[in-house]
Structure formats: structure tokens, C-alpha cells
Amino acid sequence: GENVEQHPSTLSVQEGDSAVIKCTYSDSASNYFPWYKQELGKRPQLIIDIRSNVGEKKDQRIAVTLNKTAKHFSLHITETQPEDSAVYFCAALSSGAGSYQLTFGKGTKLSVIP
Amino acid sequence: GAGVSQSPRYKVAKRGQDVALRCDPISGHVSLFWYQQALGQGPEFLTYFQNEAQLDKSGLPSDRFFAERPEGSVSTLKIQRTQQEDSAVYLCASSLGPGLGTEAFFGQGTRLTVV
Numbered sequence: 001g002e003n004v005e006q007h008p009s010t011l012s013v014q015e016g017d018s019a020v021i022k023c024t025y026s027d028s029a030s031n032y033f034p035w036y037k038q039e040l041g042k043r044p045q046l047i048i049d050i051r052s053n054v055g056e057k058k059d060q061r062i063a064v065t066l067n068k069t070a071k072h073f074s075l076h077i078t079e080t081q082p083e084d085s086a087v088y089f090c091a092a093l094s095s096g097a098g099s100y101q102l103t104f105g106k107g108t109k110l111s112v113i114p
Numbered sequence: 115g116a117g118v119s120q121s122p123r124y125k126v127a128k129r130g131q132d133v134a135l136r137c138d139p140i141s142g143h144v145s146l147f148w149y150q151q152a153l154g155q156g157p158e159f160l161t162y163f164q165n166e167a168q169l170d171k172s173g174l175p176s177d178r179f180f181a182e183r184p185e186g187s188v189s190t191l192k193i194q195r196t197q198q199e200d201s202a203v204y205l206c207a208s209s210l211g212p213g214l215g216t217e218a219f220f221g222q223g224t225r226l227t228v229v
Binding site for chain 1: 118145147149154155156157158159162164169170172173205207217218219220221222223
């Protein structure tokens with residue numbers, strides 16, 4: 001099955017700096033890669049996603065890059081703000097035998113220091 | 115509905131007790147996933163439904179775990195003879211398509227504590 005590795009597990013940045021979180025996946029057939037933000041005690045919420053036919057996608061201060069050859073994808077947050085503090089999860093969607101699995105990384109706890 | 119709804123939000127069960135966790139997905143969503151999230155960890159896949167068909171249950175940790183979605187909408191995750199290691203947040207997610215590249219919306223989760 002799919003295996004998703006995520007680094008770092010914790011990340012502290014000064015307000016206004018950039019934050020980068022990296023993930024690798026194992027199943028070359030995976031073709032959809034969402035990123036979720038989870039605040040303490042709340043549900044995971046999608047912040048950005050990318051499909052395998054695209055190399056980069058940007059939405060305001062958030063961008064995601066995908067390297068299919070190397071099987072890794074990254075989340076970039078620029079001009080970080082205190083409200084960006086949360087746990088971020090990457091995920092990869094794989095399919096087989098008519099079923100689908102969205103496999104998550106173990107998460108990165110981002111702390112933005114005012 | 116406005117989003118994915120799960121109930122109860124919190125459940126305390128005595129060891130050995132059976133529990134049932136409910137998920138109301140977004141109306142019309144074909145795909146439904148159940149996940150288990152331990153404290154400080156990422157969501158771990160349990161099972162996947164496409165309409166009423168359970169197409170993948172490879173993530174269910176033991177035969178004490180059972181999930182159903184009989185009419186292709188509401189789903190129930192049942193855990194029999196609960197054990198302390200079952201303590202976790204159980205998340206349900208639904209998506210519009212059959213799973214390929216469409217956003218999965220999560221419920222608030224049910225926090226299960228087995229004492």
C-alpha cells in the first residue's frame with residue numbers, strides 16, 4: 001500500500017518568514033495530493049491540493065509543488081501569520097481494485113512566533 | 115446538510131463495552147471514509163465505501179471493528195468489546211466523486227475514551 005513520509009514533525013518560524021513542509025510517497029500510481037490544516041480539537045480542513053498532471057499550484061500565500069519523478073511534494077507558506085499555527089498533514093490518494101485510499105503523513109506542527 | 119456530521123462528539127466506554135459511532139455525510143456524496151486518529155498522529159485509514167458498497171476494509175485493526183452504510187448515506191462504525199488501545203478520535207470523511215481527485219470533507223470526529 002501507499003506510504004507517506006512527512007518532515008519536519010515540528011517547525012517554528014518567526015512571523016513573516018516562510019515555512020516549508022516536505023512529503024514523499026511510495027506508490028507511483030498516486031495521482032492526487034491534498035494538504036490539510038488541523039487546529040487543536042478541530043476537524044482537518046483542506047487548504048490546497050494538486051493533481052499529478054500539474055507541477056505547481058499557488059493560492060495567495062500558499063503553494064504546493066509536486067515532483068512525480070522523485071515522488072515528493074511540498075507545501076510552502078509565505079509571510080506566515082500567527083493564525084497559520086496548526087498541524088499540517090499531507091496526503092496521497094491511491095486507487096486499486098475499484099477502491100481508494102487517502103493516506104496521510106504523520107503531520108507537522110507549525111508554530112508561528114509573533 | 116451543511117457538512118459532515120458525526121455523533122456522538124465524545125464517548126466514554128468501559129472496557130469490554132460495545133460502541134456505535136455515526137456519520138452523516140454531505141448529501142449526494144458517493145465516497146465515505148473512516149479514519150482513526152491517535153493523539154499527535156495523522157489519520158489512519160480504516161475503511162472506504164462507495165455508495166453502500168464497502169470496497170476496502172483493509173485498515174480495520176481487528177474483527178472487533180465493523181462498518182456499514184446500508185443505504186449509501188449514513189454510516190456506522192461499530193467496535194465490539196472495546197479495549198484501551200481503541201481510544202482515539204474517529205474521523206469520517208465524504209467526497210462527491212468515487213474518490214479520484216475530489217476533495218474529502220471531514221466531520222468533527224468522535225473522541226472515544228475506553229476506561
